[in-house]
Amino acid sequence: MIRALLLEKTDEAVTCSLTELTDDRLPDGDVTVDIEYSTLNYKDALAITDTSPVVRSWPMVPGVDFAGTVSASSDDSIAVGDRVVLNGWDVGEQRWGGLTTRTRIDGSLLVKLPDALSTREAMAIGTAGYTAMLCVLALEDHGVTPESGPVVVTGAAGGVGSVSVSLLSGLGYDVHAVTGRPDTQGDYLRGLGAVELIDRSTLEEPGRPLARAVWAGVIDAVGGQILANLLAQVQPRGCVVACGLAASMDLPTTVAPFILRGITLVGIDSVHETTARRELAYARLATDLDRSALASMTTEIGLGEVEAAAPRFLRGEVAGRIVVDVTR
Ligand SMILES: NC(=O)c1ccc[n+]([C@@H]2O[C@H](COP(=O)([O-])OP(=O)(O)OC[C@H]3O[C@@H](n4cnc5c(N)ncnc54)[C@H](OP(=O)(O)O)[C@@H]3O)[C@@H](O)[C@H]2O)c1
Secondary structure (H helix, E strand, O other): OEEEEEEEEOOOOEEEEEEEEOHHHOOOOOEEEEEEEEEEOHHHHHHHOOOOOOOOOOOEOOOOEEEEEEEEEOOOOOOOOOEEEEEOOOEOOOEOOOOEOEEEEOHHHOEEOOOOOOHHHHHHHHHHHHHHHHHHHHHHHOOOOHHHOOEEEOOOOOHHHHHHHHHHHHOOOOEEEEEOOHHHHHHHHHHHOOOEEEEHHHHOOOOOOOOOOOEEEEEEOOOHHHHHHHHOOEEEEEEEEEOOOOOOOOOOOOOHHHHHHOOEEEEOOOOOOOHHHHHHHHHHHHHHOOHHHHHHOEEEEEHHHHHHHHHHHHOOOOOOEEEEEOOO
16 A cells, blocks of 8 residues: 555545545656655645645645656666656655655656665655755856855755754855854854854845845845845846745845856756756765765654654744655
8 A cells, every 4th residue: 555645625624634544546647656755845745734726626635745666667768677766747746655655757858867866765865865965066067166255055954054054164155144043053054064053033124226246156945135135235147046935935135246246056857957067966966965964964854753843843832854765
């Protein structure tokens, strides 16, 4: 039997239950994956608690990513026994996601894991870590090197932020971390390599269109006024990578940093990223991410604990990454 977390919609409400399913309930696809690990992400917590309309097809297995081993395949490029990872592509929203022991999916959406990464490590990295790597690649593409000057990461104690801080610090950057929890998460962030913490309250009020030019690069997971204020602090020709909206969808900025300092604002869409870029990201994660730092930012729970953990996630009571062992 397959064990799955299943979201079902009735006229009255969305229900979430840990259910047993048979193979004939699985969605269509040319590859069957025995899932070993998934994760709990912000989007999953929204779906499980029915806080916002993430799910677009019912019933739905939530979970925006998974890693496991192929148990059946009619895709020529994927063999039985291959270890694979999937992030995004609307799983957990439109296609069944990772919070189950088995799924069926189009092989073209899967990435083979580098030998150096276990399925558990792939999910400790998860969509948040893979997105962080895409952000670092974007900074590199725009010529930001450790010699360019300091870089800053927002939402630093969250999933994307934690992995970004660790990756950048490991690559030799001078990393500053913006956080709303400097008292409780300060040691954690310094342990990941942040040289200085910035209390996010200092960036939440509207600032000048141009401020003192400090940052060679920015990875921003929060949007809103914080992103606007950081845009005004970027060095000439610097680069800002926007990937999230944990604070706000708004961006109350001006054109001044763009036309007077020639800065670049790059967006990241991890959900629909190309396979080639995904493979590059995983290859770099396999070589560049400090495994002991990854372990320090990871908490593991079983499939049966996910429903209770989702509201805690939305209340901001969680730091780093939550891996889900779907077999327990
Ligand atoms: N573009 C993409 O492809 C992509 C992929 C993955 C995630 N995302 C987005 O990226 C964002 C971060 O994802 P995540 O998985 O890292 O989430 P997360 O683990 O919940 O972390 C978000 C962090 O943002 C900070 N934060 C929360 N509320 C805030 C507020 N009101 N103002 C300022 N900062 C706030 C907190 O950091 P501190 O505790 O340090 O303050 C929190 O830990 C989310 O918006 C997510 O949807 C986008």
